[in-house]
Amino acid sequence: MTATTLPAAAPVAVDMGLYPEIQKFGATDISACFSCGTCSATCPMSQTDGTFPRRIIRYAQLGMKDALLSSKELWTCYQCGECSDSCPTKADPSEFMAATRRYAIASYDRTRIAKAMYTNPVVATAVAVVLALFFALFFLSSHGSMAADQLLLWKFIPEDVVHTTGMVVMALVFLAGIVGVIAMIRDVGAKEGVSVKDALGSGAGLGRTVRALWYAVGLESFGQVRFREECDSDETAKALPWYRQRGVVHMMVVWGFMGLFAATILDYGLALINVKATGTPVPVWYPIRLLGTVAGASLLYGVSVLIVDRYRKANRSVTSSMPADWVLLALLWVTAITGFSIELALYLPGAPVWGYWLFVVHVSVAMELVLLAPFMKLAHVIYRPIALFYVSLAQQAKGTTK
Numbered sequence: 111m112t113a114t115t116l117p118a119a120a121p122v123a124v125d126m127g128l129y130p131e132i133q134k135f136g137a138t139d140i141s142a143c144f145s146c147g148t149c150s151a152t153c154p155m156s157q158t159d160g161t162f163p164r165r166i167i168r169y170a171q172l173g174m175k176d177a178l179l180s181s182k183e184l185w186t187c188y189q190c191g192e193c194s195d196s197c198p199t200k201a202d203p204s205e206f207m208a209a210t211r212r213y214a215i216a217s218y219d220r221t222r223i224a225k226a227m228y229t230n231p232v233v234a235t236a237v238a239v240v241l242a243l244f245f246a247l248f249f250l251s252s253h254g255s256m257a258a259d260q261l262l263l264w265k266f267i268p269e270d271v272v273h274t275t276g277m278v279v280m281a282l283v284f285l286a287g288i289v290g291v292i293a294m295i296r297d298v299g300a301k302e303g304v305s306v307k308d309a310l311g312s313g314a315g316l317g318r319t320v321r322a323l324w325y326a327v328g329l330e331s332f333g334q335v336r337f338r339e340e341c342d343s344d345e346t347a348k349a350l351p352w353y354r355q356r357g358v359v360h361m362m363v364v365w366g367f368m369g370l371f372a373a374t375i376l377d378y379g380l381a382l383i384n385v386k387a388t389g390t391p392v393p394v395w396y397p398i399r400l401l402g403t404v405a406g407a408s409l410l411y412g413v414s415v416l417i418v419d420r421y422r423k424a425n426r427s428v429t430s431s432m433p434a435d436w437v438l439l440a441l442l443w444v445t446a447i448t449g450f451s452i453e454l455a456l457y458l459p460g461a462p463v464w465g466y467w468l469f470v471v472h473v474s475v476a477m478e479l480v481l482l483a484p485f486m487k488l489a490h491v492i493y494r495p496i497a498l499f500y501v502s503l504a505q506q507a508k509g510t511t512k
């Protein structure tokens with residue numbers, strides 16, 4: 111009788127410092143977890159997207175850092191908290207998943223800024239304040255005159271200074287974020303067995319890729335379909351009025367952010383093709399201005415509810431907060447409220463002096479917000495769609511796409 115020789119399994123690197131490291135990002139004590147799997151059975155996202163959160167917890171307990179960071183499941187969790195409610199040992203897997211996502215953002219970031227901001231409240235506060243002051247002083251160094259009869263903001267801070275600064279900030283964000291994005295695509299793609307050739311190398315592959323993009327970006331990022339349908343499906347969430355439900359509030363923040371971004375791009379686009387110079391006064395019904403106003407209202411409402419809910423620890427998704435979470439909410443809120451107040455100032459007779467100062471605050475904080483995006487929770491705007499792209503490919507391969 112001849113013995114069968116099995117192929118050697120690939121060695122798995124073990125990092126026993128993994129779990130203590132994740133704890134620095136706010137993870138609860140998961141030593142109580144005995145791998146019963148109740149959380150995975152309860153999770154509305156598990157099974158269709160892979161099995162979690164139990165598997166992610168096991169990776170952390172066993173020090174399997176590479177497996178953990180290449181898991182698309184990290185990002186398909188919406189922190190609804192149902193797993194924590196069902197955990198018999200109160201290990202709080204929901205909070206553990208949130209902490210692991212913070213750890214992943216810091217791991218993808220090669221500059222180490224994200225780690226410093228997440229784990230050190232002094233650094234998070236100092237970075238937020240110093241950057242805001244830096245931008246404010248920079249813009250003020252080039253300020254012009256304050257017209258007294260009309261609020262002429264671009265005469266106060268020249269439009270080309272703001273425009274050029276915005277382009278530099280976007281370039282820096284791209285450089286800071288692209289390394290992490292490539293690392294994530296490479297690692298998750300390898301784990302899921304999807305290469306660039308699979309995704310783009312044939313008509314069928316291209317079809318799957320387009321469907322996956324539509325699912326990840328169209329349905330999930332813009333439509334927030336599963337967030338609303340599955341994460342707000344428990345009785346506590348259903349008891350809330352529709353405008354307080356997490357899915358709706360999250361969607362208003364997403365749409366507000368996207369709408370303001372689109373309005374800014376369109377405004378610059380019209381200037382490029384010489385239709386309207388940036389900053390030219392326009393009536394309130396002017397489509398781009400209307401888009402900016404509605405998007406700003408949506409963002410302001412959504413962020414205000416998020417702040418109140420986080421302060422009150424109103425639901426499972428906000429039971430614990432890191433300093434960087436508050437910094438992000440503060441930057442979003444200040445950007446939204448100053449933008450709105452400037453709109454108000456534009457309608458007032460004459461040119462209120464505070465309108466000019468609010469404008470400086472608004473552009474400074476908005477620049478800071480964009481610059482810090484790769485180092486805070488906002489980075490999930492990129493990482494989550496990438497993960498959902500792989501979820502869709504996996505579902506198409508299994509023939510389980512809805």
Ligand code: SF4
Nearest residue numbers: 143144146147149197
């Ligand atoms: S976190 Fe709780 S529910 Fe999940 S496997 Fe561990 S003990 Fe079970």
Ligand code: SF4
Nearest residue numbers: 153187189190191193
């Ligand atoms: S928080 Fe919700 S989505 Fe995330 S693992 Fe738990 S049950 Fe699943």
